[in-house]
Structures are given as structure tokens and as C-alpha cells.
Amino acid sequence: xxxxxxxxxxxxxxxxxxxxxxxxxxxxxxxxTNDKVAHAYLFSGPRGTGKTSIAKIFAKAVNCVNAPIDxxxxxxxxxxxxxxxxxxxxxxxxxASNNGVDEIREIRDKVKYLPGYVKYKVxxxxxxxxxxxxxxxxLLKTLEEPPAxxxxxxxxxxxxxxxxxxxxxCQRFDFKSITTKDIIGKLEEIIQIENIVIDIxxxxxxxxxAEGGLRDAISLLDQVRAYSPERITExxxxxxxxxxxxxxxIELANALIEGNSTKAIELLNxxxxxxxxxxxxxxxxxxFFRDVLMSKNLRELDPNNLLYKNERFIEISKKxxxxxxxxxxxxxxxxxxxxxxxxxxxxxxxxxxxKVTDDEIGGEAKLVSVIDNLEKRIVxxxxxxxxxxxxxxxxxxxxVHKTDKLVSDEIDDSDILEDIEVEDPLFNNEENFEGKxxxxxxxxxxxxxxxxxxxxxxxxxxxxxxxxxxxTVLNNGNRDDKNTLLxxxxxxxxxxxxxxxxxxxxxLEAGKIAASSINKIIITFPSASICNKLMAPNNTEIxxxxxxxxxxxxxxxxxxxxxxxxxxxxxxxxxxxxxxxQIKLSKIECxxxxxxxxEVKETEEDTQPKIVKDALDLFGDIVKIKE
Amino acid sequence: MALKTWEEVGKYQxxxxxxxxxxxxQNRISHAYIFEGPNGTKKTSTALLFAKTLLCSNPNGYxxxxxxxxxxxxxxxxxxxxxxxxxxxxxxxxxxVTSLITEFSKASLEKxxxxxxxxxxxxxxxxxxxxxxxxxxxxxxxxYQVLITExxxxxxKTIISRAENLHFTPIDRNIIKEQLVENxxxxxxxxxxxxxxxxxxxxxxxxxxxxxxxxxxxxxxxNKAFLEKTVSSIILFKENSDDILNSEEITDFFxxxxxxxxxxxxxxxxxxxxxxxxxxxxxTIKSLSEKMSQKYxxxxxxxxxxxxxxxxxxxxxxxxxxxxxxxxxxxxxYATFCSSDTI
Numbered sequence: 001x002x003x004x005x006x007x008x009x010x011x012x013x014x015x016x017x018x019x020x021x022x023x024x025x026x027x028x029x030x031x032x033t034n035d036k037v038a039h040a041y042l043f044s045g046p047r048g049t050g051k052t053s054i055a056k057i058f059a060k061a062v063n064c065v066n067a068p069i070d071x072x073x074x075x076x077x078x079x080x081x082x083x084x085x086x087x088x089x090x091x092x093x094x095x096a097s098n099n100g101v102d103e104i105r106e107i108r109d110k111v112k113y114l115p116g117y118v119k120y121k122v123x124x125x126x127x128x129x130x131x132x133x134x135x136x137x138x139l140l141k142t143l144e145e146p147p148a149x150x151x152x153x154x155x156x157x158x159x160x161x162x163x164x165x166x167x168x169x170c171q172r173f174d175f176k177s178i179t180t181k182d183i184i185g186k187l188e189e190i191i192q193i194e195n196i197v198i199d200i201x202x203x204x205x206x207x208x209x210a211e212g213g214l215r216d217a218i219s220l221l222d223q224v225r226a227y228s229p230e231r232i233t234e235x236x237x238x239x240x241x242x243x244x245x246x247x248x249x250i251e252l253a254n255a256l257i258e259g260n261s262t263k264a265i266e267l268l269n270x271x272x273x274x275x276x277x278x279x280x281x282x283x284x285x286x287x288f289f290r291d292v293l294m295s296k297n298l299r300e301l302d303p304n305n306l307l308y309k310n311e312r313f314i315e316i317s318k319k320x321x322x323x324x325x326x327x328x329x330x331x332x333x334x335x336x337x338x339x340x341x342x343x344x345x346x347x348x349x350x351x352x353x354x355k356v357t358d359d360e361i362g363g364e365a366k367l368v369s370v371i372d373n374l375e376k377r378i379v380x381x382x383x384x385x386x387x388x389x390x391x392x393x394x395x396x397x398x399x400v401h402k403t404d405k406l407v408s409d410e411i412d413d414s415d416i417l418e419d420i421e422v423e424d425p426l427f428n429n430e431e432n433f434e435g436k437x438x439x440x441x442x443x444x445x446x447x448x449x450x451x452x453x454x455x456x457x458x459x460x461x462x463x464x465x466x467x468x469x470x471x472t473v474l475n476n477g478n479r480d481d482k483n484t485l486l487x488x489x490x491x492x493x494x495x496x497x498x499x500x501x502x503x504x505x506x507x508l509e510a511g512k513i514a515a516s517s518i519n520k521i522i523i524t525f526p527s528a529s530i531c532n533k534l535m536a537p538n539n540t541e542i543x544x545x546x547x548x549x550x551x552x553x554x555x556x557x558x559x560x561x562x563x564x565x566x567x568x569x570x571x572x573x574x575x576x577x578x579x580x581x582q583i584k585l586s587k588i589e590c591x592x593x594x595x596x597x598x599e600v601k602e603t604e605e606d607t608q609p610k611i612v613k614d615a616l617d618l619f620g621d622i623v624k625i626k627e
Numbered sequence: 628m629a630l631k632t633w634e635e636v637g638k639y640q641x642x643x644x645x646x647x648x649x650x651x652x653q654n655r656i657s658h659a660y661i662f663e664g665p666n667g668t669k670k671t672s673t674a675l676l677f678a679k680t681l682l683c684s685n686p687n688g689y690x691x692x693x694x695x696x697x698x699x700x701x702x703x704x705x706x707x708x709x710x711x712x713x714x715x716x717x718x719x720x721x722x723x724v725t726s727l728i729t730e731f732s733k734a735s736l737e738k739x740x741x742x743x744x745x746x747x748x749x750x751x752x753x754x755x756x757x758x759x760x761x762x763x764x765x766x767x768x769x770x771y772q773v774l775i776t777e778x779x780x781x782x783x784k785t786i787i788s789r790a791e792n793l794h795f796t797p798i799d800r801n802i803i804k805e806q807l808v809e810n811x812x813x814x815x816x817x818x819x820x821x822x823x824x825x826x827x828x829x830x831x832x833x834x835x836x837x838x839x840x841x842x843x844x845x846x847x848x849x850n851k852a853f854l855e856k857t858v859s860s861i862i863l864f865k866e867n868s869d870d871i872l873n874s875e876e877i878t879d880f881f882x883x884x885x886x887x888x889x890x891x892x893x894x895x896x897x898x899x900x901x902x903x904x905x906x907x908x909x910x911t912i913k914s915l916s917e918k919m920s921q922k923y924x925x926x927x928x929x930x931x932x933x934x935x936x937x938x939x940x941x942x943x944x945x946x947x948x949x950x951x952x953x954x955x956x957x958x959x960x961y962a963t964f965c966s967s968d969t970i
Contacts, residue, residue, distance in 0.1 A: 003654055003655050003656060003657075004658075005657050005658060005659075005791075008764075008765065046784075047784050047785045047788045048788050094758070094760070094761035094762075096754070096757030096758045096759075096760055096761065097724075097725060097728065097757075097758040097761065099754070126760075126761060127757050127760055127761070130753075130754065130757045130758075157784075157785060213788050215788045215789070216787075216788045219788065219789075219790070219791055222655070222657065222791065223646060223657075223791045223792075225655075226646045226647075226649045226650040226653070226655060227642065227645060227646045227649065228649075229649055229653060239642060240642070240646075242794050261897060262897060262898070262899055265899065265902070269902075272796075272797070273799060274796075275641075275642065275794065275796035276796075277794060279780070338932070338936065340780055341936060342932075342935075342936060344883065344886075344935075347886065347890060347928075347932065348932060350890075351925065351928055351929060351932070354893070354897070354921075354925060355925060358921060358922065358925065
């Protein structure tokens with residue numbers, strides 16, 4: 001019955017047997033050979049990394065008959081005595097159960113007595129972080145200047161709990177987690193001595209599960225050996241440690257990525273009936289997706305991780321996006337925390353699976369479409385902004401020649417016109433210009449003088465706003481073409497390249513395509529001043545470029561104020577209804593329009609600061625510049 | 628229910644029985660084991676059987692005879708070489724552990740190995756756990772220790788690495804269900820109870836407790852009420868709330884069943900009929916599942932689970948339940964999404 005656990009049998013007996021921790025063993029060996037042993041050491045590091053073992057080896061080495069020597073001989077009386085624990089000068093104290101001031105005082109009192117058998121009295125104080133503050137402070141003085149025959153070795157897993165005053169009095173050694181490779185090496189040694197039959201994959205798996213603790217690894221080996229004495233396979237290791245096998249992990253991850261929640265939950269159920277712990281399953285999945293992230297984003301991968309070489313794993317990691325992986329990890333992490341404290345962990349994990357897969361069905365795509373919608377609405381609003389501003393200001397400035405009435409009146413007027421149109425076609429034969437004045441006279445008389453001047457101006461105006469152009473467009477109007485143009489009208493700005501083009505594109509977007517023949521279009525704007533600006537020869541070129549950029553073909557254009565175009569359109573339709581084709585229209589009246597064909601735009605631009613220009617663009621002719 | 632042989636253990640815990648019997652045969656019994664697994668997975672009975680195996684004066688292979696003086700004393704927890712430690716109050720105090728350690732530093736009263744079993748080992752406080760560490764790693768000759776816990780994760784890492792860990796798997800739901808039915812319990816009740824607990828003892832206790840049966844009925848009634856315009860689930864709950872809220876056990880049962888019901892609705896929506904726990908209620912579940920989007924159901928479930936984990940604290944459970952029901956009812960009856968952040 002006197003069986004000892006493997007990890008107790010295979011405690012290292014000299015520095016060469018210690019797995020890993022080369023940085024520590026070399027330092028200690030050198031100190032030993034040079035006989036420069038300090039009086040206090042602090043060993044810290046995670047569980048199963050060899051703190052207590054090295055402390056014991058060190059105690060032997062200093063007391064070995066052959067000292068100074070770098071490794072205990074394990075043959076002399078002293079070494080043997082220490083190993084079997086009969087020499088009472090090596091004092092192992094469990095600080096966790098002797099953590100009071102009284103116990104430490106006892107040490108302090110006994111320190112002054114000389115060792116009985118060997119050269120040094122070695123105090124190995126294990127779990128030293130459990131000492132109370134009082135005990136630590138009681139120890140301070142002794143630790144700083146102990147008698148020459150005393151060495152203290154403090155071991156702990158939690159160095160942060162130890163007062164700084166203790167730290168500064170000791171030589172501190174930080175033990176590292178033992179690498180998977182070192183653990184495998186150590187396990188192989190044991191396997192050979194113990195004659196254990198085991199697969200290479202199984203050794204590897206044990207080493208991975210131990211997470212850097214050699215004691216964990218050997219314990220697990222011990223346990224697996226009991227589970228299947230004849231031959232140990234990877235599955236046995238998985239079974240004992242409760243981990244999910246790699247192939248199962250892949251199945252599960254695949255089901256999750258494909259959005260197959262039913263399959264995922266079936267797999268989960270079968271895992272649970274197999275005896276796996278829900279928490280462990282969640283943890284394995286988290287690790288799996290972490291590995292996916294690693295293999296997607298790192299150039300060099302840990303060569304010891306077999307997963308990276310698995311073909312199906314590579315396939316999966318190619319299939320899933322980074323974003324989705326983060327999403328899955330988020331959900332799993334959250335669930336992992338919740339599971340810890342719950343007694344129905346299965347429900348949590350099931351819910352998480354459904355959430356993960358549900359996202360695949362709708363969530364992301366939905367989000368994208370929502371964003372698209374919002375973008376569209378913002379663009380729309382941006383376009384309407386100038387319109388909205390204008391709708392407050394417009395009436396005041398278009399009415400230089402007309403009335404002080406609001407736009408709505410104008411509409412009323414045109415309504416009347418339309419009514420008349422139907423009743424009396426003859427009336428419509430009259431020139432629109434006259435018809436307009438007739439109507440306008442109702443509101444406010446316009447002097448004959450003004451009419452005269454306008455008429456003269458109109459001839460001039462035709463150079464810029466050529467009625468022939470309008471006629472050709474209207475006569476060859478093509479509704480389909482207009483619609484196709486309109487469809488991508490909002491994209492004008494996006495397709496333009498330079499700042500200047502963008503500027504004009506923005507102006508254009510405020511306008512509407514009123515009519516289009518194949519290569520010529522009429523654009524209407526609420527304000528005449530915009531038309532003037534666009535029709536200036538320099539600007540025309542740019543606008544044409546903007547249109548070309550967007551539609552990939554040469555398009556000539558004319559810009560007209562809305563109200564004028566309405567009049568023209570009315571004239572045109574009435575003529576059309578009378579059966580006329582290739583209609584000739586009356587010339588465009590001036591109403592705020594200018595002949596800009598001769599103007600040299602640049603000089604104007606140079607003299608005007610940008611803000612003034614912008615103001616003009618926005619508010620038109622009502623802007624007065626005060627120097 | 629004391630276990631008599633390792634074969635019996637094997638019925639519930641295949642791996643555990645295999646490991647221990649193999650170790651015994653090879654004379655490789657480890658000095659420290661941690662038995663971990665959910666409630667009702669026979670951890671304590673297995674630990675006692677383990678003690679009997681070691682102490683039996685007349686063993687039959689790896690099985691104890693169950694008849695000798697030693698075996699009987701183990702069954703009664705009176706054997707002087709068996710130390711059975713249970714937390715005093717909420718924690719295992721340091722004094723308990725130190726007295727254990729001093730006990731082991733002395734010679735034993737009787738011949739043979741000495742065994743200590745620590746129940747609810749997660750209830751160690753920081754001091755007592757650390758105190759145990761050294762003894763755990765290298766106990767004296769012939770000392771065996773078994774730590775039993777339901778909450779493996781709250782054990783110290785340093786303790787875990789010093790022992791062999793045996794995971795006890797929950798007993799298959801169907802076995803419990805069958806046993807309940809064999810015990811003459813209505814199939815419908817057996818269904819929901821077996822989903823609720825994997826502990827055979829408490830399953831039978833619950834299934835025979837008329838108060839618990841009333842809770843099952845109330846849960847189905849409440850869910851039916853979600854479908855009817857004239858009945859309010861909240862009033863239904865109010866009428867019975869005194870019964871439900873007066874004991875923690877029943878409150879938990881009620882909430883868990885409500886969660887199961889919602890899960891059924893979700894399962895139905897996902898066409899996973901074999902997972903449904905309230906099999907008699909398929910009609911209701913069907914109509915409920917048609918009223919609600921999957922997203923909404925998931926949300927509800929997440930909120931209810933959140934409520935469940937908060938029930939541990941001192942919250943006003945009456946209010947919390949009212950709100951939960953209000954939320955569910957609003958969702959089902961009027962099919963409007965409510966922002967139920969507060970459940």
C-alpha cells in the first residue's frame with residue numbers, strides 16, 4: 001500500500017534533473033562553486049515549476065561533504081540524510097499553518113544555535129505568502145543579518161503578497177512556467193523508466209493540459225495510466241481531463257460558423273452525455289477560436305500546437321472573418337463567466353450557440369442595410385439643405401421684376417394659366433411672355449419701359465440661354481434616358497475628382513433634370529443666379545466634366561430657373577397637343593438671367609473673397625457687398 | 628443510498644470506477660483525490676466506498692465485503708481511522724484543518740490506513756486551504772485524502788495540482804426519468820423534474836412534494852394565460868405567490884421551470900422537438916412560438932437567466948417576478964417589444 005504518486009517519486013535530486021529553469025540552476029550552480037552563497041533567497045513562480053524541489057537540492061548542495069560543488073553528490077551521508085529527512089538541520093516550514101508571530105519568534109530564537117550535523121542550517125519556508133504581517137515583520141531582522149551558518153529559502157506562488165522589505169533582503173528568483181517541450185522531455189524520461197505504453201500524441205496532449213505545471217502533467221499521467229494500463233491513447237487523455245477532442249472541436253466550430261444551431265446543440269448534448277463538463281467545453285471552444293485568430297493573423301505559429309497543422313482547422317480559419325471570430329469570442333467569453341456561477345450551465349451555453357448562429361442569419365446583413373439606409377437619408381438631407389434655406393429667401397430675390405408675393409402665388413398663377421389653357425387654346429398661342437405679363441398685371445403693374453428693356457435684353461440673352469437648345473431637347477425628349485440619368489444623379493459628387501468639381505457637383509445636385517434628349521439635358525434650379533453661374537463659359541466646361549465623370553459620356557446642358565422652364569414647358573405642351581411637331585418656342589425672357597457668355601469669370605473670382613462668393617452662390621443677387 | 632460495489636459505481640460513473648479499481652489492482656492508489664461534479668452524482672457515496680475498500684478486513688478483490696466490522700463502522704461514519712470533515716457554517720475553518728493535521732501527526736488508534744474525506748472542499752477559506760497544502764502533498768504513510776466539491780473552479784490551483792482529479796458526470800436525465808416513472812410518478816411531472824435536477828434523491832423528493840407539483844401546474848397555467856385575453860398571468864401568480872415565495876427552494880424551482888418553458892418555446896421554433904421538456908403542452912408551446920421572433924425569445928431567456936443568477940442576492944423577488952411576467956405577457960399578448968432591461 002505504500003505507493004507514492006509519480007510526482008513524488010520523480011522529484012529531481014540534483015540540478016541537472018530539473019526541467020527547464022536553466023536561468024536559475026546556472027546561477028545557483030555558479031554561486032555554489034564560487035562559494036558565494038547568499039543568506040536569503042526568495043523563489044517565486046506558478047505551481048509545479050520546481051520551487052520546493054530546487055530549494056531542497058540547494059540545501060543538499062551547500063551541505064554536501066564535497067562542497068564547494070555545483071551539484072549535490074547524492075552519495076555522501078549528508079546528501080542521503082537530507083533526502084530521507086533524518087537531518088534536523090534542514091528545516092522545512094509550512095508557513096501556511098505556521099503563520100503567526102509566535103512561530104516566527106520560535107525560528108528567531110533557534111536561529112542562533114549552531115547546526116547539529118552539517119555545515120549550514122537551511123530554513124525552507126514554503127507558501128510564505130501566507131505569513132501574517134506581524135510574522136513578516138518579526139522575520140525582517142533575522143532575515144537581514146542571520147548568523148553565518150543559516151540560509152533562508154522562501155518559496156511562494158504569490159510574490160506580490162510579500163512585503164517589499166522582505167523582497168529587498170532576499171535574492172529573488174522568478175520561476176517560469178515550464179515549456180511544453182520541457183514537459184514532454186521529462187514525461188518521456190518517466191515513461192521509459194516506468195515502462196508505460198503511450199502514444200506520442202497522448203504525451204503531447206498531457207503536456208498541453210498541464211499548462212506549464214510539471215506536477216500537473218505527472219499527476220495526469222499517473223491518472224491516465226490507472227485508467228488504461230495497457231496502452232494510453234490521446235482519447236484516454238481527453239477523457240480523463242474532460243477536454244473536448246480536436247476533431248469534436250472542429251465539428252462544433254463548423255456547425256457554429258455554418259449557422260447550424262440544431263447540429264451544434266446536438267453535439268453539445270452528446271458531449272455532455274459523454275461526461276464532459278460544460279465549462280470545459282466552453283473553454284475549449286474559446287481556445288479554439290483564439291487559435292483561429294492566431295492562425296489568421298500571425299505569420300509565425302507555435303510549432304508545438306498540432307491544431308495549426310490540421311487541414312480542417314485551416315479550412316475553417318479561412319472560412320471565417322476576423323470580425324465574426326471576435327463576435328463569437330465575445331459571446332463565449334461572456335457565457336464562460338456566467339457558467340462559473342450557475343448551476344444550469346447547459347442552458348447558458350445553448351443560448352450562446354443560438355446567439356452565435358442567429359447572427360449569421362440576419363444580424364450582420366441587417367446592420368449593413370441599416371447603415372446604407374441611413375447614409376442615403378443623410379445624402380438626401382444634405383442635398384435638400386440649400387433648397388430648404390432657399391425656400392425662405394428665394395421669393396425676395398426672384399421678384400426684382402415680378403411681385404413681392406410669395407412663391408405660392410406664382411403657383412396659383414400658373415394654375416389659373418393651366419385652366420385657361422384647357423378652356424381656350426387660342427390664348428396659349430400668345431407668347432408666353434405676354435401671358436405672363438397679363439397675369440402679372442393682376443398683381444402689380446409693370447411699366448412699359450421695363451418691358452422694352454427686357455425685350456432688348458432677351459435677344460442678348462439668347463447667346464447664353466439659347467432657345468434653340470431647349471427646342472432640340474424638348475423635341476427629341478426621351479423619358480427613359482431622363483430616368484436613367486436621374487437614377488445616378490445623387491452620385492454626382494462621389495464620382496467627381498477635384499475640389500472644384502465637387503463644388504459644382506453639389507450645386508448640380510440641388511437642381512433637377514427637367515428634360516433630356518440623348519446628349520443634351522435641361523437642368524432646372526430654383527434660383528436664376530445659380531443658372532448664371534453655371535452658364536459662365538469657364539464653369540460650363542467643369543460642369544460638363546462632372547457630368548462626363550458620372551455618366552461616362554459627353555452631355556451638353558442648359559441651366560434654367562424653374563419658373564421659366566415651367567412657362568416654356570407649358571408653351572411646349574400646348575403646342576404639342578395642337579399636333580405641332582418640331583416646335584419653335586419664344587425666346588427666353590430675362591427674369592434675373594444674364595448673358596454671361598462674354599464674362600470672364602476669373603477676374604470676378606479674383607476680386608471676390610471666398611466668403612463673398614459663397615454668399616453669392618447661396619443667396620444670389622440680394623447680396624450687397626459693403627467694403 | 629450507500630453503494631456496495633464498484634460495479635454499482637460504474638453504472639453511474641464509468642470512468643471513476645475504472646480508474647480507482649485499476650489503481651487498486653496495480654497497487655497504485657494515489658494519496659489524494661479530488662471528486663468533483665454536480666450535485667447528486669454519488670460523490671460522497673463513492674468516497675465512502677473508497678474508504679471501505681481500503682479499510683475492509685475481508686475484501687473480495689477490489690470490492691469491500693460490506694459485512695465486516697470495519698465496513699459497518701465506515702457506513703456509520705464511526706470508524707476511528709476515517710475522518711469526515713464538513714464545513715462548519717459557511718466555511719471550513721482553519722481550526723478544523725489544523726486539528727486534522729495534528730491528528731495525523733500522531734499514531735493511529737487502529738491498524739490500517741487512515742482516510743480523511745472533506746466535503747464541500749470549495750468552502751475552504753484562504754487560510755485553511757493553504758494550511759492543507761503541505762500535508763496534502765506529502766501526508767504520512769498510509770494516509771489517503773478525498774476532497775469533494777461541486778465547485779471545482781473555486782479550489783486553489785495549488786491544491787488541484789497536488790491531487791488526482793476525478794470528474795463525476797451528471798447522471799443521464801433519462802435514467803432519472805425512468806426511475807421516477809417506475810416510482811409511480813406522472814410522466815409529465817417526471818419530465819420536468821428530471822430536467823431540473825440530476826440528483827435522484829431530491830428528484831424523488833420533489834416529485835412527491837405536492838407543493839412542487841403545484842408549481843409545475845402553475846407554470847403551465849401561467850404560460851397558457853399568455854395566450855388568453857381574459858386571464859392575466861400576473862394575477863394568477865399573485866394568487867399563488869405566497870406559496871412560491873415562502874421558501875427559497877420553491878422559488879428557484881418556479882423560476883427554473885419558467886426558464887425551461889421559454890426554452891421549449893425557443894426549441895419549438897427551431898424545430899428541435901426532441902429537446903422539449905413540457906411534452907404535454909405542445910399546443911400552447913406551438914401557439915406561443917408563433918407569436919414571437921427568435922431574437923425576442925433569446926432576449927427573454929437571457930434576461931430570465933440573469934434574474935436567476937441575481938436571486939442569490941437580497942432582491943425583492945416578488946417585484947422581480949411581477950416584472951418578468953409583465954414583460955413576457957406584454958410580449959406575447961400584444962407582440963410589442965418591451966425594453967426589459969430591468970428584469
